[in-house]
Amino acid sequence: MDTFALVVTIAVALFFTYTNGFHDSANAIATSVSTRALTPRAALAMAAVMNLAGAFLGSGVAKTVSEGLIQTPEGSKGMGILFAALVGAITWNLITWYFGLPSSSSHALFGGMVGAALAGGTTVYWDGVLEKVVIPMFVSPIVGMLAGYLVMTAILWMFRRANPHKAKRGFRIAQTVSAAGMALGHGLQDAQKTMGIVVMALVIADVEDYGDPIPVWVKIVCAVMLSLGTYAGGWRIMRTLGRKIIELDPPQGFAAETTGASIMFTTAFLFKAPISTTHVITSAIMGVGATKRLNAVRWGVAKNIVLGWFITMPAAALVAAGAFGVVHLAFL
Structure with missing residues (x-):
């Protein structure tokens, strides 16, 4: 196998993780920044x-990505397929980032x-795609919206007699923990996807070999590239999530983050399903916002x-598919 092709493919995979940071790392901290619970830095x-x-x-998520969706291709053609897959993902990430849409990396x-x-x-492996990707794609936003609504309803009931200013100040502090949980869940989910x-x-x-443990250097570089991507380009997505869907206050931000983090941990550990951080936090924000009044959410x-x-x-x-055609004609 050409070492150069391997190095290039891994480099492109890490660049994908970097573009993932534009999207999903921003999702993990957008609500805390928008409610001023945490400064951007x-x-x-x-x-x-x-x-x-x-x-x-x-x-578990890395194993699903590397073994459960497509048959591992072989040789130079196999590396070309993997390279083309990454080009397709990166291109769509950059397009949706440019327009500020929290699409799923x-x-x-x-x-x-x-x-x-x-x-x-x-x-x-269509069974794997259906079970691990398509079904969670539909189920996780529904669960996120319902759970966000229920968590926010519970908070409103529990703190119904609390001083509003003191409660907001307390939830602003609590958001430090819930935002950390979101970021931890995001590292658990999305760093593993690139690891796979x-x-x-x-x-x-x-x-x-697939039986070998994931090398430590792979875990480190994937996590580091996620963080670099967040710093470089996450602000467009933060504005969409933190301001355009609904104006969030600290209790709402805490409810959305707690909901999102809980779903990410549950799916990663129990089902080994690679769900979208974007889907989960966006739907949780919608559910939380709906407790205020339905038209508080900007449904457009x-x-x-x-x-x-x-x-x-x-x-x-x-x-x-188009990228593979180009690679096939040019190199294979």
Whole structure:
């Protein structure tokens, strides 16, 4: 196997993680920044540390990504398929970042993998795609919205006699913990997705076997690239989540973050399902906002976000298939 092709593919995988930081790391801290519970600098530092910690908490999601969605392709063609999958995911990430849409980096990656695999004649495990990607794609936003609504309703009932100013001040402090939980869950989920891709590249290159533990250097570089991406470009997505869907206050931010973090930990540990941080936190914000009044949520913005969810996988798949065609003609 050409070492150069392996190095290039891993570098592109890490760049995908960097673009993922534009989207999903921003999601993890957007609510805390928008409610002024944390300053942007403090939120970024906290997200960096917790992403790194989350990356070391498990490997179930990485295993699903590397083994459960497509058959591991072989040789130079296999590396070309993986490269094309990443190009499809990165292209869609950059497009949606430019327009400030919190589209799912996870589903861009999965769409890229399926599109490149189909173009390259590699088997797609449709049962795995359905069970680990499509079903969670529909279920997690519904759970996020309902859970966000219920958590916020419980908070409103529990603190109904509390002094509003003191309660907000207390929840602003509590958001430090809930935001840390979101960032930890994001590291657990999204760092592992890129780990799975890097492990697949190493297996194709015959450097690693699937039975081997994930190398420590892979965990570290994936987590670090997530944090760098957050710092470089996360502000557009933060504005959409923190301001355009609903004006959040600290109790609402705490409820949304607590809901999102709980769902991410549950799916990672119990189901090993690579769910979208974007879907979970966005739907949780909608559910939380609906407790105030239904028209407090800017449903027009929410509709555009949901539309982005549905077109992400097909769009990334088409780009990836086209990218494989170019790679095949030029190099294979």
